[in-house]
Each structure stands twice: as structure tokens, then as C-alpha cells.
Amino acid sequence: MQKNYNKEFHLMATVFDENLSWYLDENIQTFTTAPKTVNKEDEGFLESNKMHAINGFVYRNLPGLSMCKGDKTTWHLSGLGSETDVISLYFQGNRFLYRQNRKDTISVFPHISHTITMEPDSMGQFEVVSATVDHYRGGMRANYTVEKCGLFQRQAEIMRHSKTFYIAAMEIDWEYSPNRTWEVEMFRGHEDNPAHVFLEKSDGFIGSTYKKVVYRQFTNDKFTKEVERTPDMDHLGIMGPMIHASVGDKVKVVFKNMASRPYSIHAHGVKTESPDVYQTKPGETHTYTWYINKNTGPTTDQEECSVSAYYSTADVTKDLYSGLIGPLVICRRSWARSLGLKKEVEEFALLFLVFDENESW
Incomplete structure (x- = not known):
């Protein structure tokens, strides 16, 4: 366990290009409904094999991102890909600290990692997404949950x-x-x-x-x-x-x-x-x-x-x-x-x- 932190997560955001996988032909034979009709040069087919994933999951399927309100949380963020894959990760609902600056979005360039810290005060289920339109629509989205873990914790606040x-x-x-x-x-x-x-x-x-x-x-x-x-x-x-x-x-x-x-x-x-x-x-x-x-x-x-x-x-x-x-x-x-x-x-x-x-x- 990392000292002084309640939760620690690592997110790797990348476009898995299955067209470049060693197993493409095997996947075509195993998982397509009509393998002989597949045209590996078709633009639609090529695009369908580019999986916009966070930790290998797309469209909010990534499990395990849960914490309590006020938990000291650290996120390790990584990106892979080519020079075109500039990923902009946006945390809905709660802001984080990066180099003593409070932010809600951070750019993750290929093969560069960042560590950010968060003490979430907004409860509920939120998304961490790549705000780039192509990535967002392609499914580079994950849910994270902030739970009520204390009797006196509440969503609304009294402001002066x-x-x-x-x-x-x-x-x-x-x-x-x-x-x-x-x-x-x-x-x-x-x-x-x-x-x-x-x-x-x-x-x-x-x-x-x-x-x-x-x-x-x-x-x-x-x-x-x-x-x-x-x-x-x-x-x-x-x-x-x-x-x-x-x-x-x-x-x-x-x-x-x-x-x-x-x-x-x-x-x-x-x-x-x-x-x-x-x-x-x-x-x-x-x-x-x-x-x-x-x-x-x-x-x-x-x-x-x-x-x-x-x-x-x-x-x-x-x-x-x-x-x-x-x-x-x-x-x-x-x-x-x-x-x-x-x-x-x-x-x-x-x-x-x-x-x-x-x-x-």
C-alpha cells in the first residue's frame, strides 16, 4: 500500500488496433459470423477493430473504481499509441491535484505517465473519459463511484x-x-x-x-x-x-x-x-x-x-x-x-x- 493514501488506481488509455495483432486472422475465423466474407482492407472493418479502451475495457465496463467520499486517492495515468493519440482524460464530478494545481482534465501523451491525487467530495457514479470526440464516441470511457461511507456525509453543502x-x-x-x-x-x-x-x-x-x-x-x-x-x-x-x-x-x-x-x-x-x-x-x-x-x-x-x-x-x-x-x-x-x-x-x-x-x- 502507498503510504497516506486510501486508494490507488492505474489507468492505461490506448487505442488497441486489433488490425495489427498477431491474432487477427484467428479472430476473424473464431468470432465473425461469416469469415469468408471479411475484407481486411475495408475501411469500416479496419475502424471496427480499433478498440478505444481504458485498461482493456470500452464503454464504461472497467470494474473496481470505487472509493469513499474524502478518501485520499492516487491515480496513475498512462497512454500508449502513436503521435496522433493525444488523450485528454476528464474526471467528471471531482477535481484533482497535479503539481499543486487543481484541475479536472489532463493530457496524456503516448508513453508518458502522470500521477494525480484526489479527495473526492461529490458522491455518486461519474465517468472518467477521454474528452477527444473520436475517443469518447469510440468508447474510451470508464465509470468511477464515490460512495457515502460516513453517517454525516452529504452531497449538498452549506455555503456562506x-x-x-x-x-x-x-x-x-x-x-x-x-x-x-x-x-x-x-x-x-x-x-x-x-x-x-x-x-x-x-x-x-x-x-x-x-x-x-x-x-x-x-x-x-x-x-x-x-x-x-x-x-x-x-x-x-x-x-x-x-x-x-x-x-x-x-x-x-x-x-x-x-x-x-x-x-x-x-x-x-x-x-x-x-x-x-x-x-x-x-x-x-x-x-x-x-x-x-x-x-x-x-x-x-x-x-x-x-x-x-x-x-x-x-x-x-x-x-x-x-x-x-x-x-x-x-x-x-x-x-x-x-x-x-x-x-x-x-x-x-x-x-x-x-x-x-x-x-x-
């Missing part, structure tokens, strides 16, 4: 401070490139301008305007007056409002779904009232509660504020590509900032993302 935000999901037409003067300067009339494929409507293409669903902030629970963005927040673009919270805050998000299908609003790596995220139906309003406790905010070795995100979890991939994401900034509590005595620095939130409109709702 409270904040409320009124946010709605709204459908809009989004223009990716409202101004195209940059093309003249960048390409000066050359025929190799790649922008035409993405921005022009000719030849059966959609162009640069797409229907999206976005998060937008309102003044109260009537949801009649939208909060106008100040000039310093215009840069957020398609993203939802920048939500600020400090350690010790109980954040209530009154969420109204003004769109045409079920959505939710969930804070990345933040403790909530329930491990299951409620799906808000179209036209419905639901209140989500986030607990910004000491295991959520930055450590004293980190910068004063750390950035996270909030998004919809009805279908994480399709909801994200449809437009539902916003920045969440969590800071150590500062009375000077709370009283307005400390001048804030300028803040920018930048989201680098290939919006795959083929995956949009």
Missing part, C-alpha cells in the same frame, strides 16, 4: 455566499464571417483562397450562416429582458456569458430552455446537487445548483483565478457543436475584489474549436 444567474438557451442564425475584407489583404485575388469552400453558398454549399443554439443571460426569472453585452464582452461571440464565482459561493443558475429540444447547463468539474444532470425540456425552466468549494477553486500555488467551462450534457458532442458552451471563471475569495477595492485586470475568453456542423442538431 450565494449568486444567481438567469440564463436561457436560444436558437439564432449565426454568421461565422460577417466581414470578409481580410481576404483582400491575405490573398490579394489569388485563386488559391481556401475561404470560398467554407464561406460561399455556390456549388451546393451552405455558406457561412448556420442555425445555432446559444446561452444568453437575462435580468430576472421572467426572461423578458436580455442582458446587453458590454464592449469588453463583445469578444465572447457565440459563447455564453462569462460566469464569475469565488470559493465559498453557492451558484444557482435559473435556466430556461427557449430552444426546440432538451438541453441542460452543467459546470465542468464542479460539485452539483446530483451526479445526474437534469435535462430541461423545451419551454421548461429548471434551477441548477453549483457548489464552489475549496476542492473546486485554484490552489495557493496557482493564479488567483482559473478558467473552466459550462455546457449542455443532453448529448455532449452534438450540443457542443450546436453552440452551447460558455466560460466559467473561478477565483480564490478576495474581500478586496468583493468590495470593489481591487482593480480587475482585463479578461478575455477564447475558445478554439472546429465547429463540425455535420454533427449539429
Whole structure:
């Protein structure tokens, strides 16, 4: 047993390419329904043999990842594969410490290992997943369980401070490139301008305007007056409002779904009232509660504020590509900032993302 720790786990995340196994031909003969019809060069067949696994299990089948609330837990994380297999492991529900920094996601490059520590305070069943879309859909997902092991342990927490935000999901037409003067300067009339494929409507293409669903902030629970963005927040673009919270805050998000299908609003790596995220139906309003406790905010070795995100979890991939994401900034509590005595620095939130409109709702 490792000293000073209650639980110790090792996760090895890799894509087992069964096409390169010594036993491929034997597996075809043994396990396929019609071995003579198999074409080993078929793209679909090749892809089907790439098993996106954690410790050799796919789609949440890995057993044994259970612990008690508050257990001192150490995770050893490894990755294998080629230079394309950059695995980003995200622990839902609870954050961890890595090199004295509190995080919820860590990148594991091939043949490099990391050790992280966790004292889980959110109970329930959660996932540890590779957040890369290809890995996530391919099944690189495992469940871990945090159990109630003490009489006085509870999920909800008593927080000294409270904040409320009124946010709605709204459908809009989004223009990716409202101004195209940059093309003249960048390409000066050359025929190799790649922008035409993405921005022009000719030849059966959609162009640069797409229907999206976005998060937008309102003044109260009537949801009649939208909060106008100040000039310093215009840069957020398609993203939802920048939500600020400090350690010790109980954040209530009154969420109204003004769109045409079920959505939710969930804070990345933040403790909530329930491990299951409620799906808000179209036209419905639901209140989500986030607990910004000491295991959520930055450590004293980190910068004063750390950035996270909030998004919809009805279908994480399709909801994200449809437009539902916003920045969440969590800071150590500062009375000077709370009283307005400390001048804030300028803040920018930048989201680098290939919006795959083929995956949009």
C-alpha cells in the first residue's frame, strides 16, 4: 500500500488496433459470423477493430473504481499509441491535484505517465473519459463511484455566499464571417483562397450562416429582458456569458430552455446537487445548483483565478457543436475584489474549436 493514501488506481488509455495483432486472422475465423466474407482492407472493418479502451475495457465496463467520499486517492495515468493519440482524460464530478494545481482534465501523451491525487467530495457514479470526440464516441470511457461511507456525509453543502444567474438557451442564425475584407489583404485575388469552400453558398454549399443554439443571460426569472453585452464582452461571440464565482459561493443558475429540444447547463468539474444532470425540456425552466468549494477553486500555488467551462450534457458532442458552451471563471475569495477595492485586470475568453456542423442538431 502507498503510504497516506486510501486508494490507488492505474489507468492505461490506448487505442488497441486489433488490425495489427498477431491474432487477427484467428479472430476473424473464431468470432465473425461469416469469415469468408471479411475484407481486411475495408475501411469500416479496419475502424471496427480499433478498440478505444481504458485498461482493456470500452464503454464504461472497467470494474473496481470505487472509493469513499474524502478518501485520499492516487491515480496513475498512462497512454500508449502513436503521435496522433493525444488523450485528454476528464474526471467528471471531482477535481484533482497535479503539481499543486487543481484541475479536472489532463493530457496524456503516448508513453508518458502522470500521477494525480484526489479527495473526492461529490458522491455518486461519474465517468472518467477521454474528452477527444473520436475517443469518447469510440468508447474510451470508464465509470468511477464515490460512495457515502460516513453517517454525516452529504452531497449538498452549506455555503456562506450565494449568486444567481438567469440564463436561457436560444436558437439564432449565426454568421461565422460577417466581414470578409481580410481576404483582400491575405490573398490579394489569388485563386488559391481556401475561404470560398467554407464561406460561399455556390456549388451546393451552405455558406457561412448556420442555425445555432446559444446561452444568453437575462435580468430576472421572467426572461423578458436580455442582458446587453458590454464592449469588453463583445469578444465572447457565440459563447455564453462569462460566469464569475469565488470559493465559498453557492451558484444557482435559473435556466430556461427557449430552444426546440432538451438541453441542460452543467459546470465542468464542479460539485452539483446530483451526479445526474437534469435535462430541461423545451419551454421548461429548471434551477441548477453549483457548489464552489475549496476542492473546486485554484490552489495557493496557482493564479488567483482559473478558467473552466459550462455546457449542455443532453448529448455532449452534438450540443457542443450546436453552440452551447460558455466560460466559467473561478477565483480564490478576495474581500478586496468583493468590495470593489481591487482593480480587475482585463479578461478575455477564447475558445478554439472546429465547429463540425455535420454533427449539429
